[in-house]
Amino acid sequence: MPRTPFPRTLEVHARGHGMGATMEERGRPRAGRVTRFLLWCGAVDTGHLASRTELYRYSMVGVFVLLVALMAGITFTLYASIIAGAFQPAFLAYAAVWALLIFCLDRSIVGEPSYGGSRRSGPARAVFFGARVVLAVIVAWLIGDALVLMIFRPEIAEETARVHERQAAEARQRAVARLEFRAAELRKQLAHNKDLRDAAARAAERARKRYVEEAKGISGTGLVGYGPAAGDARTDYLDARGELRRVRKATALQDAGYDRQSAALTRQAVALGRGGDKAVAAVPGLKKEIDAIYANNGWLTQLRGLSAFMDANRDPAIASLPWLVRGLFVTLDLMPLSMKALGRWTIYGSRQRAEFDRQMGRDRLRADLDRARDRLEFDTAMTRESWRHDWRMDHMRTAPQNTNGVRR
Incomplete structure (x- = not known):
């Protein structure tokens, strides 16, 4: 039986006194x-x-x-x-x-x-x-x-500082090794220039000795005096002595620069090995590399510090x-x-499932009604078609015939 609605005045009066229109509204928490x-x-x-x-x-x-x-x-x-x-x-x-x-x-x-x-x-x-x-x-x-x-930030910072110190020391050691390598290369060049001077000196001495022996008749043609052979030997000697002076002059300028550079590199390597900001700043690019090492406090660096701390403790x-x-x-x-x-x-979940069951029931009922309606329409169409067929057959049987026996 349908529920009789509240009059407007009674509804307002009921709601004003805390009474809902239904039991569900009165029982629902606010x-x-x-x-x-x-x-x-x-x-x-x-x-x-x-x-x-x-x-x-x-x-x-x-x-x-x-x-x-x-x-x-x-x-x-x-x-x-x-x-x-x-x-x-x-x-x-x-x-x-x-x-x-x-x-x-x-x-x-x-x-x-x-x-x-x-x-x-x-x-x-x-x-x-x-x-x-x-x-x-x-x-x-x-x-x-x-x-x-x-x-573990303090402990990680301590471990990271030690890692940075070790990396900075390795960077300084690499710089020292580069300086020592350059100094050794300069010393090799000095030794090479000395070999060039010694070879030119030996060539000049051999030419002088051959010239003297030719002039004295000790070797060569065996003729004493300054003949054509002695003149040729003297010319060779003068050329060898000129080459010796040229080599000495050229290598003397190089040796002066190489010696200064080698000494400077050696002093710089020694100072860098002892440490100090001035020694680091004197090496091109080293200060920038060390600053980048100390500035590297990213994720991986901190994880390495944490791993080192965990391993130590x-x-x-x-x-x-x-x-x-x-x-x-x-x-x-x-x-x-x-x-x-x-x-x-929970009760909430059970109500959700109950609503789902009701919805599924309505969907199944709607589907059954749709199938029944389709079936009814099909049966109606078939009945109508059968009725039309029977009507046409009855009409043909009851139609009047002419004198020749043919239906008119």
Whole structure:
């Protein structure tokens, strides 16, 4: 029997005294603006909330969705700052996008209805939830390392300083080796010039000796005096002595420069080996290389410092801390998913399934009605066609005939 509606005055009077129009409206818990916002964050259908317990519970779902998104934005900013070595305002925009992505993802998870009768959506839901778990593990691993780097920042800074000192010492040693190599090359050039002078001196001495022996008749033609052979020998001697003077003059200028450069490089290598900012600044490019070493405080450098610190300290508490942090982040990140997985046994979940069953029943009834209507239309069309056929046959049998027996 249809319910008699309230008159307008009585309805206003009843609502003014806290009475609803129906039992469902009177029994439904009321929610404030903040609670409605939290329920919206949790993608909760307020029409299925049966009690204040359910209201509070699913408000906490929205709280966790918000907190996980906020945590994602903060940790993204932290992670980007550690990788870049310093905070940059542009990181906030990227963090907001990442937080919005995590918020929408978790909201879609907690808002996905738990329909017990929908078997086809089981594999797809498992893949979707599995992807969320994998994402949570990856993010927890990276963010956990970033948080561990913050926790052990003093120890990592100390280890990183030692690594920088070692790398700077290696850079100075490489510079010293380059200086010593250049000095050795100059000394080789000095030795080569000395060999050139010695060879020219020996050639000049041989020419002089041949000239003297030719003039004295000791060798050569055996004739004493300055004949044509002696003149040729004298010419060769003069040429050899001129070549000796030329070589000495040329190598003397080179040796002076080589000797100064070699001595300067040797002094520079010794000073650089002893250390000092002046010695470092005197080597081209070395100060820039060492400054780049000390300025390298990025992600990989800090991870190396953390690894060195972990290797130096075998305390089980220190070794287990990164895993505890990662597990904590995984647990927090998967809290909305966990609450969703446990929500199918609540009153809210049962109401969702009941609504699904009703909708499925209406869909099946609508499908049955459609099939029945199609069948009725088909039967009607067949009956109409049969009736038309019978009418034509009766008309042909009852038609009058002419005298020749032919129907007219």
